Amino acid sequence: MSSPATVPYKSFVQIDRSSATPVYLQIANQLINAIQRGYLPTGAKLPGTRSFSELLNVHRNTIVAVFEELDAQGWVETKPNTGTFVLAKSAAKPHKIRTAAPLQLDAYPKTTGFAFRKSSLLDNPFEHSSCEYVFNDGTPDIRLTQVDHLSSLYSANLKRKSNHKKLGYYNHDGSEFFKRHLSNYLNLTRGLHISNDNILITRSTEMSVYITSEILLSAGDIVLVGSLSYFSVNMIFQKSGARIMPVPIDEEGIDVTAVRKICEQHTIRMLYITPHHHYPTTVTLSATRRLELLSLAAEFGFVILEDDYDYDFHYDKSPVLPLASADKNGMVIYIGAFGKSLAPGFRTGFIVAPEDLMIEMRKHLGIIDRQGDVLMEQVLGEMIEEGEIHRYLKKSLKVYQERRDHFTDLLSEQLDDYIAFKKPAGGLAVWTRWKQPVNLMQLSKECAKNNLFIPKTLLYQHKNLSAMRLGFGHLTPKEAAAAVAILKAGVLKQLH
Structure with a gap:
């Protein structure tokens, strides 16, 4: 077995003093990596703390901390008056260290050793630039948000002892406090008639669409969208195996006559719509067409997935109430984002739907976002309760x-x-x-x-x-x- 003095430690222990990771952990992690790869075989004796610290040009206490970390994780054993030795972590045959040539650790694999599905549908469409x-x-504009005030609200909730117990358990159902105030807020501003049981809190509109698609869409289902529509949502529908069918858009929004003709020829599972400000054309769906769409959904049995995109931003007159406010047959699923006027970290998504569907949605949310963010929801709930969101x-x-x-x-x-x-x-x-x-x-x-x-x-x-x-x-x-x-x-x- 090679003696500690002949092992080229400096070839596989590289210290980055600018890293946020403590030096002793950098060394310990790299030694563990060397043991796992067989560069330090079972039974190999490590240098003493003094000589090791001189070799790596670090303080002796740093090496003491390294050995304590390795011992705590079960990688080495220290024998009094004898030294520190590598312990066996597996039944693999030890590899002897070759000292004739400089030792270099293998790079992390660039490719998997197994096959997997690839999706061109989910290629990132977003671009970035350094242009001014x-x-x-x-x-x-996040520069308009009072980040200091928002941070102080979150910090106060984090320090509040009554909230500490909320940090110790998973709650994918979301904060009941926030859901109660959010339902009141939506009832007041959107003309809805909902309770806590009709709301699911998500991270974003895209997550809301994803959960909805997972439950309601199957391969081959037809989803109607505007002839120009939101590309991210289309990607989610296509990923679920659905077939997207475009419908013309004019100055009054989606062409309801065209929707009826398609329904008479095909079985339609869902219609996705942004009626308040259609994306991307910004036109508003007329009141007449809103009623016609609700009637068509009840007649042909398709789901209306209503996205309240940009609902909070209106200037010249009061916003038109969403389709969900007039839905009497349970055909509309209403999704949106709360807090778009706030900093990005203080926004959340939501889904509004009948209780029976909400039960199933909570199951799916519990799989993909089990933890949630109860404290953030507490902050948002307080902003509604105290009128802060209206002032913002x-x-x-x-x-x-x-x-x-x-x-x-x-x-x-x-x-x-x-x-x-x-x-x-x-x-x-x-x-x-x-x-x-x-x-x-x-x-x-x-x-x-x-x-x-x-x-x-x-x-x-x-x-x-x-x-x-x-x-x-x-x-x-x-x-x-x-x-x-x-x-x-x-x-x-x-x-x-």
Whole structure:
């Protein structure tokens, strides 16, 4: 057996002093790795603490801590007046250390040794850029959120002794306190008539759609969506094996006559809709069509999955109540996000549905998100109870309305010859149609050269359509002016 002095420890023990991991743990973990790979065989004697510390250029107490960690995990045994030896962790035959050449640990495998399913459907469609200016599809400006105040609310709940017991157990059903206040909030603002038993708390709208799809969709089921629809949700439907069938969208929202014709020819399982501000066109579904859709769902037996996308952001008039508020036959599942005007970590998703379906949904949530975030839900519940969420919304809506007006004025002044749009009554984005033939991908690349990033997910172009969805909520007036100027310069260069 090789003596401790002949083992090339420095070849497999590398210390990173800039790492957040303590040095003694770095050394211990790498020694464990060497033992597992057979570089330090069973029975091998480790150097003494003094000589080992000199070899690795660390304090002797650090090596003492290393040996204590290895002993605690059962990798070594220290014999008084004899030394520290590697213990057997398996029945594998020990490997002798070769000292003729420098020893290097094998890299972590780049590929698996087994086959697995791959999905092109779930390829990440999102892009990122280091450009100073960015158009997105309509997200809030986190700079408007009072992060310090939100953090203090969470910290206070974390320190509150009455909440400590909530940290010691799993509660995938969510905070009953939050669900009670959220149901009251939705009843007040959306015209619903629900209780705690009708709500499921999720992490996001996408998680809500995923759980719904897992329960309600089977391979081959037909799901109706707008001819232009939210790509992430479409990905989830396709992953479940469903067949997506597009329905035309016009100035009143989804074409209900077309929905009826499809229902008369096919068995439809679900209709996904964003009626308040249709994604991506921002149009609002008319009141007449809302009633017709509810009637069709009852007649043909399909589920309406209603997404209240951007419901909280409305400027010119009161928002139209969701379909779920008028659903008497239990055909609507209502999903949304609470706290979109808050910092990202303080937002949550929700599902509203009849109690029998909710029982099954809780089972699925218990598998994919068993822990939940009870303290965060406690904070959000208190914000509703104390009226904080209304104050946040009122303050942010004033800013976003000013930004909408400024942004649409810029579009009219700078790009009126090239695009057509309607000022949206709500939401954080403007739907623009191009009057002249413009290659939107090329336009995006040209803008990127001038520090404006336009993701491909905002571009809608085929033989009958050239359009962009341009978010304004995250842009200050100065930033919006700079972004529109760059966009105009890109258009002029391509057309002239």
